[in-house]
Amino acid sequence: MRKLAIGTVLAVGLVLVGCGSSNHSQNVNGNWTATLTDANNNPALSFTTTIAQSSSSSLSVTNLHFSTSSPCFVSGETATGSFTLSGNFNGNASGAFGMNVQSGSPGGNTLTMNGTVAGNSITGNWTLMGSSGCTGSGHFTMTRM
Numbered sequence: 001m002r003k004l005a006i007g008t009v010l011a012v013g014l015v016l017v018g019c020g021s022s023n024h025s026q027n028v029n030g031n032w033t034a035t036l037t038d039a040n041n042n043p044a045l046s047f048t049t050t051i052a053q054s055s056s057s058s059l060s061v062t063n064l065h066f067s068t069s070s071p072c073f074v075s076g077e078t079a080t081g082s083f084t085l086s087g088n089f090n091g092n093a094s095g096a097f098g099m100n101v102q103s104g105s106p107g108g109n110t111l112t113m114n115g116t117v118a119g120n121s122i123t124g125n126w127t128l129m130g131s132s133g134c135t136g137s138g139h140f141t142m143t144r145m
Contacts, residue, residue: 027053027083027093028051028053028059028083028093028097028117028122029051029052029053030050030051030144030145031048031049031050031063031144031145032048032049032050032051032122032142032143032144032145033046033047033048033142033143033145034046034047034048034049034113034140034141034142035140035141035142036126036138036139036140037138037139037140038136038137038138039137039138041138041139043068044068044136044138045066045068045070045072045073045111045128046066046067046068047064047065047066047067047068047073048063048064048065048067048145049061049062049063049064049065049079050062050063051081053083057082057083057084058080058081058082058083059080059081059082059083059099060081061079061080061081061099064077064079064101070134071133071134072103072109072111072128072130072131072133072134073101073103073109073111074103074104075104076103076104077101077102077103077104078101078102078104079099079100079101079102080099080100081097081098081099081100082096082097082098082099083095083096083097083098083117084096093117093119094116094117094118094119095116095117096114096115096116096117097113097114097115097116097117097122097124098112098113098114098115099112099113100112100113101113103130103134108130108131109128109129109130109131109134110128110129110130111126111127111128112126112127112128112129113125113126113140114126115140115142120143120144121141121142121143121144122140122141122142122143123139123140123141123142124139124140125137125138125139125140126138126139126140
């Protein structure tokens with residue numbers, strides 16, 4: 001009887017440790033890298049950023065750094081984002097994602113991204129509207145680093 005009780009306690013302990021050690025995130029918090037391609041699947045822009053879920057649906061977007069050379073985004077960009085959780089399976093975040101980047105440079109260029117979160121990946125479409133030469137659209141993929 002005592003061996004059965006000890007075995008049961010050990011089994012329950014192992015189950016609890018297994019449940020608590022999942023490294024899947026239930027939110028979009030973390031460092032992300034984004035690759036934006038145009039309608040012909042040619043590279044258009046890429047950047048890295050840090051995203052933190054600040055409330056149930058709004059995101060804090062910081063440390064935004066464009067790694068591609070573009071006159072549309074040279075310095076002083078600000079970004080806002082939104083995330084609507086639509087399900088949480090196995091601890092993986094999923095739902096609708098939105099992000100807007102406003103350039104700090106003259107011309108008021110605005111990058112709008114709308115997509116879907118699936119665990120450690122966000123995919124969707126983007127549009128860029130602004131000054132001459134700073135327009136476009138295509139597809140994006142973001143990956144948690």
